[in-house]
Amino acid sequence: MTTINLIATAPMGLEAVVARELKELGYDNLKVENGRVRFQGSPIDICRTNLWLRTAGRVLVEMAEFPARTFEELFEGTKAIDWPEWIPEDGEFPVNGRSQKSQLTSVPACQSIVKKAVVEKMKERYGTEWFHEDGGKFVIEVSLMNDLALITLDTTGAGLHQRGYRRVSTEAPLRETMAAALVQLSRWRPERPLYDPFCGSGTILIEAAMIAWNIAPGLRRSFNSEGWPLVSNELWEEARNEAFDAVKDDVPLQIAGSDIDPYAIEIAEAAVRKAGFSKEIKLSVLPVAKMKPQGEYGVIITNPPYGERLGDDNEAELAIRQLGLSSLHLPTWSFFAITPTKSIEHYFTRAADKKRKLFNGRIQTDFYQFFGPLPPRK
CATH class of the missing domain: 3.30.2130.30 (VC0802-like)
Known part of the structure; x- marks a missing residue:
């Protein structure tokens, strides 16, 4: 064949x-x-x-x-x-x-x-x-x-979003595959700070760290086609060895996140440990209004709460408003948020530089992209 x-x-x-x-x-x-x-x-x-x-x-x-x-x-x-x-x-x-x-x-x-x-x-x-x-x-x-x-x-079995590091989820979690897509669609690079003020179970942060270290997302799991006559164990061993050799775990990371829910941070910490990033990803219990991203020319990628997902429209609207206010104090940062909330541009006091229609589960959302200045060339 x-x-x-x-x-x-x-x-x-x-x-x-x-x-x-x-x-x-x-x-x-x-x-x-x-x-x-x-x-x-x-x-x-x-x-x-x-x-x-x-x-x-x-x-x-x-x-x-x-x-x-x-x-x-x-x-x-x-x-x-x-x-x-x-x-x-x-x-x-x-x-x-x-x-x-x-x-x-x-x-x-x-x-x-x-x-x-x-x-x-x-x-x-x-x-x-x-x-x-x-x-x-x-x-x-x-x-x-x-x-x-x-x-x-x-050939896969359980969907590719099941990486193996997330054993427990927060309410309305973001799938790992979607989180990876948001990171790839953003301007973030490993040399820039990354922050998620609604980090939930930490999925965006972990996916970003895996991208930065070039870790194959399927390296920790098994697949239906292992042991198939046409897909021998030798082929799987060869592919896995290639993936292990490709890891770049010496890349320094500036990745952090916070959430107002202490239980969510507990879940995120467990997932971060399981993924092998307990020293690289910093987590804290904070409301979005008190978030403290460190550094300049950073990137915020986040999945704010919204009514259809968590059932409280007023709380969701307040979270978006506070995110918009926070952007005023971070003039060199870029903001990326996936939400169905149309008022986000109002709270950011400007139109998004780009919008992309995405489906978070069955909910139609937009991925709003507010670009900040790029870091100076070294």
């Missing part, structure tokens, strides 16, 4: 960020679509992209794409795939499904048809009538959109 068609799934609004990550990892001929980026690679690229992608949701193998207006077309198209090339005789192969704007509207029926087709193909190769499915896991997904069936294999 020389080339595999792969898909990196992307949260809505972050497709271009995922594509940029893939380009920086050395992949080209990318095809950016709603909710995903298609690219090509070899088996070791399954390992590398799962380890390194910071903003993607999952890495999928594209098995086939074909028209499916009837169950017969779905069955025959699925059966035509060489499943035994990927799935061993003892492999577990559950089927997930979804359907939008298609004639085949019953997702359970589509899942059943795909499962039956895979079993029939496996029977031809392995010469058995029954599969115990007690080996490795090969999650198949059938996605129907406009009568076109996309059949994929999930």
Whole structure:
């Protein structure tokens, strides 16, 4: 096997960020679509992209794409795939499904048809009538959109946002993948101070530190495709060794955060310790009005509370107002905030230099970017 068609799934609004990550990892001929980026690679690229992608949701193998207006077309198209090339005789192969704007509207029926087709193909190769499915896991997904069936294999398992350092979450936490995207979309660089006055469980701060030290976000976890026949343990070992060798933990960091909730800081401190940054990331219990960022030409990246997320519109409005007032006392700092609150520009007394529509979970938000001056060139 020389080339595999792969898909990196992307949260809505972050497709271009995922594509940029893939380009920086050395992949080209990318095809950016709603909710995903298609690219090509070899088996070791399954390992590398799962380890390194910071903003993607999952890495999928594209098995086939074909028209499916009837169950017969779905069955025959699925059966035509060489499943035994990927799935061993003892492999577990559950089927997930979804359907939008298609004639085949019953997702359970589509899942059943795909499962039956895979079993029939496996029977031809392995010469058995029954599969115990007690080996490795090969999650198949059938996605129907406009009568076109996309059949994929999930190489990731638990979503890529599950880095392994956050065991407990605060109320309405920001996903790790979204936090990494906010850092990448900001102007922050490791040589500049970084502060989050609504740090919650510390996710933005930890993701920034991992970016600064070039730590692969998937280095602490496992994946479904470990042990697959086409993705050998040797390939995973090679990719992990590459990632360990790439770490730059001698880069000095000026990263700090605060939150008004002492319990949130407890959770953040535990996550920071787990991620290995207890000496690099400073945390304190403070309201936003008393935050104390240190240094000049710093960057604030934050996810302020808002009503839809935490249920108190007045408290959310006050937090945004205090953030805006704080900006007046930090003239060399840049401010980046993800929020659905439209009044933020009013409290900053100026229009945002840039706005980007993003979805925090299912809530539509904007990523407001207020640029301060860049540091003087040394």
